[in-house]
Amino acid sequence: MTGVTAWRDGTWHKRCIMNAGEQSLILKASDALKASLVEIGKKGHFPVTCTLFREDGDNTGVFLVVNGKVSLSMTRMPGLDRLFGSGSLLGLPSSFTGRPYSLSAIAVTEADVVHVASSNAAKSNRNPCTRVTDASKLTRLAKTGLRMN
Secondary structure, three states, X not given: OXXXXXXEOOEEEEEEEEEOOOOOOOOEEOHHHHHHXXXXXXXXXXXXXXXXXXXXXXXXXXXXXXXXXXEEEOOOOHHHOEEEOOOEEEOHHHHHHOOOOOOEEEEOOOEEEEEEEOOOOOOOOOOOOOOOOOOOOXXXXXXXXXXXX
16 A cells, blocks of 8 residues: 545545555556557656546546556545556546546656547547647557556
8 A cells, every 4th residue: 555645625635545566467558558659649747636537527548657656546436546657558448438437547646648549539638737639549559468467
């Protein structure tokens, strides 16, 4: 577990969040997939508490964490929050289904992230932290390797 100071509902408080861990392969992209995403995506910097995407928000694509830590959380189940670090690919299920995000992703440290926009995101990116203009080739890229256990 990692202790972090988190921003929730307009107030700061201390809390513990389970860390997916460096050894965990959950949501870790292969080297080939990371290289492809970096090539077609747009790198952005997210300060602490900046939202990459929000639960129930329109899908804008996937996010590859390059440096830093990002918390994935659900409003209705805060005890299930998890931290993800370098090499983690976030937002993939929503990108394939075209449905809104089922989780929120918030930077809990300074984070460098590559955002690969979905087809629709190139037309209307609403993320206030970073702007993206490239269209996604996610279906082809996913075949190059996302390890999940």
